Amino acid sequence: MDEAVRVINRERKGFIEAVLAGVLKSTELPKVLVFVALQYLPSSYNPPSLEKEVKYSSNVPDRIVDEVSSLITGDGLDKEQCFVQSVSRNPQHLHGFLKGPECSPFAGGLFQIEIKIPEEYPKVAPRLNYLTPIHHENIDNSGSPNLRKMLGPWCDTYDLKIVLKALQTQLMLVRADNEEQLKKETREHAMWPSNAKNMLGNSKHWNCINPLYRHL
16 A cells, blocks of 8 residues: 555656746746745645655644654554555644455545644544545545544544544445445545556556646
């Protein structure tokens, strides 16, 4: 599953290089100044990289930094089923990847989730949003999952591992009369190539990856 991150960062690099080339072609500004200016563009023009580490900051509680650092290494997670990366090494902004459970209509899919951790965590729950299109009775149209259905009221004894495992369990709980439609949607929006490690093709084949990171 690490291959997903390599594809994302490869496509991000290609996207930025294409934007940089276009700007340089239409301006006489030095390349260095253009590159610096790109760093201040919105994420739709300059998507962030995904990293296997976090940056320590005095503005971020140690509890968050320590927990996220441990989570990124895969401590307590089955990395074949779920893994997490930081966005530009920010410990409060993460992307998680969940593999569709084999016994569910989401089997064969890989689902990208944005995780934002407030400074008040764990007293306040993290904010979650699926970036990969997914249809589920407990996930709203914006991609936000209803964790209360799985965990009940948020409790400050919960951690991110519990949250991710609850999301995996949630994907196994679907209405039987809806399974064929969910299988079809997984094939259309979240299919992860079985030969991913040997796949060198264009990222349009990686339709589980959020369009923000596609450079077509």
